[in-house]
Amino acid sequence: MDDKGDKTMKDRRELLAAGAAALPAIALGMEADCERPARGPNASEIPNHVVITHQGAKALFYDDLVAGRTVVLHCMSIATEPQYRTAESLARVQPLLAGRLGRDVFFYSLTVDPERDTVHALRDFAVRHGAGPGWSFLTGETAALLDLKARLFSQSGQSGGHRHGSEEDCALAMLRYGNAAVGLWGSVPACSSPEWIVRRLSWVEARQPAAGPPRRGGPSPDTYLRSEGRM
């Protein structure tokens, strides 16, 4: 597994080095058929569709954007933003991540309305929200975006799923956060405070095994003092 992953990366680097500097080379590096090495713990779960960023670049959703990274994913559209305000929420999270956004933490905002949310429209939208490096708004072929939505955000499987008054039920108020290198994912309401959203990203980060004897984690040693005389 490790070998395969490394090899893919190496191949791609070589292709990039050899080919044009243009981004499509990333996707061109893939074979024309659908074969790809399963790379990472979520490779079988997360669709690897071609998506287009608000900067007009194409990328394979899983291989190029998600694999191996700590990411925040969410569904949105420019039309529904006033109701759910998820982009607004991420815009508040962005400064708290300082230099890490774009380095090893990435936000991906997937439109559920790719027909209207074109690259151009999303670019304007990104500018309005001050999206910096590492935060990409994704559009593309309708079927690709709908499939991403279906797999990652909506509940419409054969076994029923739910309808809460809308066929377009797509978890628009929720952010998925995860560490794709490890395969660990959680969900957080987009309306949560920026600090709590950032804190969650730290939860899914890899850590070193603890050394030494166990440390006291709680309860807080001033519990009694603060409750004294109140019983």
Place this chain on the structure above:
Amino acid sequence: MATRRDVLKLGLVAGGAGLLTARQALAQRKELVKFLCPPDDRPRQINDQPPSPEARPWMAELFVPPVMPPVPQLVPPPDPRAHQRYGEFLPRKLYEIREQEFIWQYHPDPPYDKGSYSWGFQAGSFLPSTPGPTYQARYGEPVLVRRTNELPPVGHAKVRFGLPSTTSHLHNAHTASESDGNPVDWIDSGEFWDHHYANFPAGHDPLQKLTTLWYHDHRLDFTAANVYAGLAGFYCLFDEDDTGDENTGWHLPSFPKYDIPLILQDIRFAAVDGGAQVVFDAWNTDGMLGDRMTVNRRITPRFSVEPRKYRFRLLDGGPSRFYELFLRSSRTESRRLQYPRFTAITGDGNFLPEPVETESIFLGVGQRVDVILDFSAYKPGDHVYLHNLLQQLNGAGPTGAYLDFDDPATNLLRFDVVPLTAPDNSRIPDQFRPWPRIDLSAVKRERVWTFDYEGGLWTINNRVMDPNRVDAGIDQGSAEIWTFRNGGRNWSHPIHSHFVEFLFLAINGRPYREDYIQDIGGRDPRGRDLDLEPILGRGTRSPVDSFMGGRRRDVAILLPSDELKVYMRWPDFLGKYVMHCHNVVHEDHAMMIRWDIVEPGKGFDQPRSADAVYTPPPDSPPHVEIRPASPTINDGPSPPPVPPLED
């Protein structure tokens, strides 16, 4: 890694320039056409995934968790300053329990025989297990439990879907906030938390006593994953009536030989590298269903019983399934022998005023019912089978249809009758204890909680869990009337509130009568009439067909469109607690509120920020601040890069 990312970043900019050669444009079109490459043909939800590997029923032996052994001392010793009322309830027993990752044997058949990575608890000389060891606690005997998180940290755990950062809630216990296992009171790998369980009934009222409690992980956002990974176990609370000895008190079957806890959990497995591993779907928000029914984490096991009375503590361990349990035996000469009844003695944590005979037991997630099963009419070689006949296809709840006994999906547990080894001195008393008194003069506030859905999140009063928002400020010692209203017409929610049990006042507008047992027999969640006769093949019905718990509970089953009105009272401690849906997938998608017990006179009606409720120390009540157990992403240097894991 960085190199590739930098390249990608550069590429993004270059791509934006839109300079494409004709060849590239053609290739681009090809790529866009291949957007439907796999995995779009893969199942989208866990409930649609391929079935788990086959496992023959009744081949695995039931696992009976060991009784938790006390330890003589703790090093370092407990810190009395870390607990409310520690001096009043000095621990008389100390325990040490460790959360670990290990290989658990769900079934002897291949590929299960190679074992499956699980999380659970380890104590004393016992091997780690799921469920963990069973506590044998006693009223009047406070205990201190030191729980150490020895799980491998993120990036090292074989159970990838769980967060190895834990908080253990003692479900149903009347404990101080700091010992409750609040969702934000987590410890990371390498840390320990001291839980002080004072083991006294709420308000020192003997009628508030409890018996069957369970402990389970309650980590914010990861409760479903962590409990599904195996972090659960039982805590049995005894007293001078319910002694655990069939020769004394109420003479209920003796613990632990004839008093067996049974946690029901439905798990899905995938064949991986010749073994079978537990499958979790982090993308599911509705509720996960497994297709392998486990009892104490063995798939459809068997258990040898003597022809005598047993007490079984039935628990729906979730994550999302409702159960309606029925019995059938291998003996067909009489209806009573073929379809034995349960004698229910408890509902959730408490004893019923008197035992109730019933055809079936209905359980929502988190609920318990203790039953007495009497095998004395059976002979060695006979079999009695425990089945779940309730059909459920997704997280919404039961469909309203029943499955047939012969459907293998209904199998849970087979009792194999073996010869009697000693006289059965157990009895079923005619009466236990009355419900606690409802004192309406103590009611200070009434609140309505509406459970609904919005934008992928499960809501309570149109809000979602925010650990820093206090949705209800409750005056210590006061009572309140809460109305749980299901805002949805298709979804069921088992609603659980910590700290105290509630008493029903009304169900769907109908006042609760003292002699009333909530009975869904003849009524399915969608309100249609049901007829159990084709299943049970009986002429007449018993007065209670389906037992759903008594008047006093800690989980309220909100069936579609239901409205339940309950009475609760909050004495003894201060601090933060939660109320939430115990379909733990709903809970993790934010169907939870924080409520706080505050000093008398300082309660409030509308949600407030915790910062507004509590001024800085020393005026703040105990343990209300969020504990940042781990540095935030801004703190300190970045962790080292994650080594790729082997698949």
